[in-house]
Amino acid sequence: MGATNEGALRQRMAEVMKAMDDKGLNRGTSGNVSARCGEAMLVSPSGVPASHLAAEHMVLIQPDGSMAPGSLKPSSEWRMHQGILDRRPDVGAVVHCHSRYATTLAVANKPIPAMHYMVAVGGGASVPVAPYATFGSMELAATVVDALDGRYAALMANHGQIVAAPNLDYGLAIAEEIEEQAAIYWGTLAIGGPTLLADEEMNTILQRFKSYGQRR
Numbered sequence: 455m456g457a458t459n460e461g462a463l464r465q466r467m468a469e470v471m472k473a474m475d476d477k478g479l480n481r482g483t484s485g486n487v488s489a490r491c492g493e494a495m496l497v498s499p500s501g502v503p504a505s506h507l508a509a510e511h512m513v514l515i516q517p518d519g520s521m522a523p524g525s526l527k528p529s530s531e532w533r534m535h536q537g538i539l540d541r542r543p544d545v546g547a548v549v550h551c552h553s554r555y556a557t558t559l560a561v562a563n564k565p566i567p568a569m570h571y572m573v574a575v576g577g578g579a580s581v582p583v584a585p586y587a588t589f590g591s592m593e594l595a596a597t598v599v600d601a602l603d604g605r606y607a608a609l610m611a612n613h614g615q616i617v618a619a620p621n622l623d624y625g626l627a628i629a630e631e632i633e634e635q636a637a638i639y640w641g642t643l644a645i646g647g648p649t650l651l652a653d654e655e656m657n658t659i660l661q662r663f664k665s666y667g668q669r670r
């Protein structure tokens with residue numbers, strides 16, 4: 455990948471991190487993003503608030519885990535990002551955040567069921583919950599990769615949400631929609647729970663979403 459593309463990716467990663475803050479998906483330094491960069495991966499740094507992030511802060515990590523001397527410390531979740539990008543050739547970017555409603559459901563270990571057609575933006579008829587493992591661990595990387603099998607989005611038990619997408623913009627849009635669906639589901643749980651769409655209808659919607667392609 456040429457220098458120009460890498461520069462543009464770095465810039466867009468900083469913008470997406472700021473957008474997550476602006477949209478209320480993230481607070482403080484908890485969220486992180488990554489993007490495929492040729493054979494390597496760019497990942498946001500650890501401990502830098504989104505408002506202070508710049509393109510040069512993104513950390514380039516090689517397939518063997520090595521980083522350029524002088525790089526900032528990468529997000530503690532970099533192995534999870536690398537695991538997803540390794541497993542999923544269809545994925546170009548990963549977006550992770552602790553947005554309030556998605557995290558509420560993740561803490562309660564409640565997958566989002568087929569209660570609205572927009573649940574299908576996650577790539578399945580529901581949004582599953584990946585089993586809990588310590589943040590930053592290889593175990594977490596493995597459970598999240600498994601939960602995302604064939605999907606774009608999953609909740610992470612007692613932690614947050616994770617989105618794997620063709621590109622950064624699509625990833626941000628999916629994360630925002632998953633948070634909205636989580637908020638709606640949370641609300642319905644207070645009034646008796648949702649009525650669900652039939653499997654056949656969700657299959658139709660998933661096919662329609664596929665034919666829209668990467669419309670964002």
Ligand SMILES: [Zn+2]
Pocket residue numbers: 484531550551552589613614
């Ligand atoms: Zn996290």
